[in-house]
Amino acid sequence: MKILVAVKRVIDYNVKIRVKPDHSDVDLTNVKMAMNPFCEIAVEEAVRLKDKGVATEIVAVTVGPKAAQEQLRTALALGADRAIHVETDARVESLGAAKALAKVVEAEQPGLVILGKQAIDTDNNQTGQMLAALTGLPQGTFASEVAVEGDKLQVTREIDGGLQTLELTLPAIVTTDLRLNEPRYAKLPDIMKAKKKPMDVKSPSDLGVEVASKVKLLKVEPPAERQGGIKVGSVDELVDKLKNEAKVL
Amino acid sequence: MSILVLAEHHDGALAGATAHVVAAAQAIGGDIDVLVAGENVAAVAEAAAKLDGVAKVRLADHAAYAHLLAEPTAALLNELVGDYTHLLAAASTTGKNVLPRVAALKGVSQLSEIIGVESADTFQRPIYAGNAIATVQSGDPLKVITVRTTGFDAAGSLQEGSSADIEAVDLSFTNGADNAQSTFVKETLAQSDRPELGAAKVVISGGRGMGNGENFTLLDGIADRLGAAIGASRAAVDAGFVPNDMQVGQTGKIVAPELYIAVGISGAIQHLAGMKDSKVIVAINKDEEAPIFQVADYGLVADLFEALPELESKL
Ligand SMILES: Cc1cc2nc3c(=O)[nH]c(=O)nc-3n(C[C@H](O)[C@H](O)[C@H](O)COP(=O)(O)OP(=O)(O)OC[C@H]3O[C@@H](n4cnc5c(N)ncnc54)[C@H](O)[C@@H]3O)c2cc1C
Numbered sequence: 028m029k030i031l032v033a034v035k036r037v038i039d040y041n042v043k044i045r046v047k048p049d050h051s052d053v054d055l056t057n058v059k060m061a062m063n064p065f066c067e068i069a070v071e072e073a074v075r076l077k078d079k080g081v082a083t084e085i086v087a088v089t090v091g092p093k094a095a096q097e098q099l100r101t102a103l104a105l106g107a108d109r110a111i112h113v114e115t116d117a118r119v120e121s122l123g124a125a126k127a128l129a130k131v132v133e134a135e136q137p138g139l140v141i142l143g144k145q146a147i148d149t150d151n152n153q154t155g156q157m158l159a160a161l162t163g164l165p166q167g168t169f170a171s172e173v174a175v176e177g178d179k180l181q182v183t184r185e186i187d188g189g190l191q192t193l194e195l196t197l198p199a200i201v202t203t204d205l206r207l208n209e210p211r212y213a214k215l216p217d218i219m220k221a222k223k224k225p226m227d228v229k230s231p232s233d234l235g236v237e238v239a240s241k242v243k244l245l246k247v248e249p250p251a252e253r254q255g256g257i258k259v260g261s262v263d264e265l266v267d268k269l270k271n272e273a274k275v276l
Numbered sequence: 277m278s279i280l281v282l283a284e285h286h287d288g289a290l291a292g293a294t295a296h297v298v299a300a301a302q303a304i305g306g307d308i309d310v311l312v313a314g315e316n317v318a319a320v321a322e323a324a325a326k327l328d329g330v331a332k333v334r335l336a337d338h339a340a341y342a343h344l345l346a347e348p349t350a351a352l353l354n355e356l357v358g359d360y361t362h363l364l365a366a367a368s369t370t371g372k373n374v375l376p377r378v379a380a381l382k383g384v385s386q387l388s389e390i391i392g393v394e395s396a397d398t399f400q401r402p403i404y405a406g407n408a409i410a411t412v413q414s415g416d417p418l419k420v421i422t423v424r425t426t427g428f429d430a431a432g433s434l435q436e437g438s439s440a441d442i443e444a445v446d447l448s449f450t451n452g453a454d455n456a457q458s459t460f461v462k463e464t465l466a467q468s469d470r471p472e473l474g475a476a477k478v479v480i481s482g483g484r485g486m487g488n489g490e491n492f493t494l495l496d497g498i499a500d501r502l503g504a505a506i507g508a509s510r511a512a513v514d515a516g517f518v519p520n521d522m523q524v525g526q527t528g529k530i531v532a533p534e535l536y537i538a539v540g541i542s543g544a545i546q547h548l549a550g551m552k553d554s555k556v557i558v559a560i561n562k563d564e565e566a567p568i569f570q571v572a573d574y575g576l577v578a579d580l581f582e583a584l585p586e587l588e589s590k591l
């Protein structure tokens with residue numbers, strides 16, 4: 028079975044972001060970028076399925092600027108066999124990404140597509156669901172466990188009240204939650220080898236899709252700052268403050 | 277403007293989240309219908325019909341919607357939503373699972389987790405774990421939106437005795453509403469007598485500092501006295517101390533109670549994203565440099581194993 032993994036280049040999750048002074052967007056100049064953490068989990072799961080003999084080939088795909096090839100190289104170093112870069116400088120959001128990914132699914136015919144549940148920049152949590160709609164495939168979102176059994180997929184999902192298990196027909200779309208696995212780090216020899224793995228570059232128009240977001244970003248502002256509080260010296264003082272100052276007890 | 281709200285329900289009862297979504301719909305303005313989809317959900321429809329601002333409740337009661345799986349539910353909404361300008365649902369795991377699928381079926385974008393309404397097409401939503409607030413405008417004929425419930429006060433109820441009409445949805449289009457692609461296998465839901473995390477007035481959360489799952493019982497007595505819900509950081513969930521549904525944060529539950537008590541939690545931005553809109557924040561941590569103290573109204577630098585029993589005895 029072929030597995031397609033979608034990866035997105037985003038700001039590193041450790042970076043504290045700044046809003047541009049003109050409030051047009053978040054300032055990404057000279058900011059450390061990385062693979063979206065949920066995509067790392069997606070790549071890891073694909074690699075594990077290949078190690079188990081379930082998957083035969085892993086194809087990593089991204090939709091984004093030239094620099095996003097760094098993240099595809101990371102995916103290749105982690106174990107993907109080849110990569111597809113849909114190159115665009117447009118501001119791409121979930122629907123545009125899903126449209127491009129749907130074309131790649133059509134061309135590649137994977138047995139399973141794994142995406143992250145959420146990109147930590149837009150916090151959208153949409154692309155996998157949209158891709159499922161556009162391809163007419165079933166979806167197992169927020170997965171904490173997946174098991175391929177013949178032409179079926181058992182997927183355990185993290186839902187508000189606990190866990191839910193579904194059985195999906197393959198091919199299917201899965202989005203990863205944090206507990207699905209713990210991703211490995213790429214080793215130096217694998218990073219070297221990744222440089223030689225094939226990378227296919229296409230434009231959105233090659234695929235016949237428009238990827239630029241139609242949602243207008245009017246303004247980006249910093250959130251309301253919380254007033255710094257005080258340190259209390261004892262549990263007694265804490266209880267007193269909560270009762271008499273904050274009046275929440 | 278005409279708005280369809282997908283109702284959230286659990287165990288045959290309307291979930292509190294729906295009243296917040298109706299409030300967001302009221303802020304947009306226009307006629308508001310609520311769709312109750314599920315199996316044996318007549319009581320949910322009756323409860324939804326009592327919400328202030330609701331014009332009509334549409335009831336799709338069928339086994340195919342028993343667990344609101346994405347495929348049949350999105351197909352249903354795709355069928356019904358044609359007459360509306362807006363489709364809204366709570367940013368719950370159900371809303372997040374279903375609404376993007378509907379949006380893509382309609383070829384439109386979806387706006388996630390709005391916290392403010394500026395006009396019928398312009399909304400505020402947090403991005404980058406709440407470290408920035410974006411104002412976005414949708415040009416789509418249909419706006420598909422999930423609502424962060426903490427962003428809107430719940431809609432009230434209608435006067436005693438009055439309620440909106442309930443109308444059964446004609447499901448003949450569904451051809452028996454079969455869904456061959458996706459089958460429900462099982463659900464393991466956490467049982468708790470405590471209030472729901474999203475709705476509780478007080479939340480007390482434990483982090484990696486709790487050490488193990490058993491130590492979470494140290495929070496129980498305090499939660500009992502305060503009528504609090506118990507939450508956790510990702511590290512506590514990943515370590516297996518507590519189940520996943522207790523995770524508060526960017527990728528877990530978003531809470532904004534009157535009082536949030538963080539115990540043995542360092543205060544990573546991903547955790548803050550889920551609780552920094554709480555009215556009063558208390559942090560108990562033995563490391564006085566922990567970032568959680570930067571957002572805490574009251575910080576107590578102490579070993580939690582000493583502070584928690586003392587706090588319980590003094591409440
Ligand atoms: C993509 C992504 C998404 C994430 N989403 C979330 C999310 O939704 N929610 C979330 O919480 N995290 C999330 N995280 C993880 C987050 O970055 C932090 O790793 C996590 O919040 C840390 O949890 P913690 O504070 O419990 O643990 P730690 O950072 O290890 O902090 C433990 C704290 O306990 C204190 N402590 C230890 N012993 C005691 C004691 N005896 N008494 C008092 N204090 C003590 C320590 O001083 C320390 O400050 C996410 C991370 C990523 C990459």
Ligand SMILES: Nc1ncnc2c1ncn2[C@@H]1O[C@H](COP(=O)(O)O)[C@@H](O)[C@H]1O
Binds near residue numbers: 088145151153154155
């Ligand atoms: N531009 C993109 N290129 C490739 N994959 C993407 C892109 N945008 C989103 N994805 C995938 O969809 C997941 C969820 O993103 P989102 O739904 O946009 O929050 C990510 O973790 C990726 O797996």
